[in-house]
Amino acid sequence: MYGDPAEIREILTELGDTWAVVGLSSNQSRAAYRVAEVLQRYGKRIVPVHPKAETVHGEQGYASLSDIPFAVDVVDVFVNSELAGQVADEAVAIGAKAVWFQLGVVDEAAYERTRGAGLAMVMNHCPAIEIPRLA
Numbered sequence: 001m002y003g004d005p006a007e008i009r010e011i012l013t014e015l016g017d018t019w020a021v022v023g024l025s026s027n028q029s030r031a032a033y034r035v036a037e038v039l040q041r042y043g044k045r046i047v048p049v050h051p052k053a054e055t056v057h058g059e060q061g062y063a064s065l066s067d068i069p070f071a072v073d074v075v076d077v078f079v080n081s082e083l084a085g086q087v088a089d090e091a092v093a094i095g096a097k098a099v100w101f102q103l104g105v106v107d108e109a110a111y112e113r114t115r116g117a118g119l120a121m122v123m124n125h126c127p128a129i130e131i132p133r134l135a
């Protein structure tokens with residue numbers, strides 16, 4: 001239900017190439033750092049979103065989704081499940097096309113709200129695992 005293969009394919013291939021990665025910092029030991037690197041390898045523009053607003057993988061960071069001064073297609077969420085719903089609501093507010101909750105991030109109410117707002121959504125999956133399968 002939260003990772004329909006057709007929806008995964010649509011998000012990765014059709015909904016756009018600008019991915020805001022919430023929770024991405026310059027900490028190389030974190031999963032967000034490695035996943036963002038894979039997304040870049042597959043042609044996605046990553047936008048780090050972290051309170052420190054660090055530049056990561058050569059891309060300017062922003063403290064919040066609302067600080068990003070251009071359109072974002074997909075919001076990739078690397079925060080814990082308790083905070084993820086708020087991020088999904090922010091993704092709706094900025095006009096994103098899709099929200100992707102990483103492995104271990106599940107918020108069923110946020111899923112329903114986000115889908116109800118017309119966005120595509122995947123939960124408890126990793127785009128760095130899914131995108132090579134499409135090649």
